[in-house]
Amino acid sequence: MSGSHQHALVEARKLVRTLVSAPDPRRRAQEVLSVLKRVEEWPPAAREKIMAADAWLRATPSLATIEPQLRALLTQLG
Numbered sequence: 826m827s828g829s830h831q832h833a834l835v836e837a838r839k840l841v842r843t844l845v846s847a848p849d850p851r852r853r854a855q856e857v858l859s860v861l862k863r864v865e866e867w868p869p870a871a872r873e874k875i876m877a878a879d880a881w882l883r884a885t886p887s888l889a890t891i892e893p894q895l896r897a898l899l900t901q902l903g
Contacts (some may be wrong), residue, residue: 833864834903841895854882854891861902871902 840857847853861867861875878898882891 829864829866830903833860834899836860837895837899841892841899844892844895850888850891851882851885854895857895858882867902874898874901 837857837860840853840860844850844853844857858875858879862879867875875898878894881894886894
């Protein structure tokens with residue numbers, strides 16, 4: 826995994842840790858996905874997972890489900 830992948834994962838994890846206390850958790854969740862989407866060199870399977878998570882978030886899921894879903898995504902990505 827490249828340095829840009831690792832950097833994105835570190836930044837995304839920081840954002841997820843503060844998700845619950847964020848003034849707007851949905852916006853914070855979108856920031857997490859934006860950090861991940863900025864990395865162009867994700868393997869195709871990882872890129873698909875990120876895009877699927879983005880589509881899922883746009884469907885306005887329950888706030889209680891956002892943090893566990895993002896944590897699961899980050900675990901899958903590395």
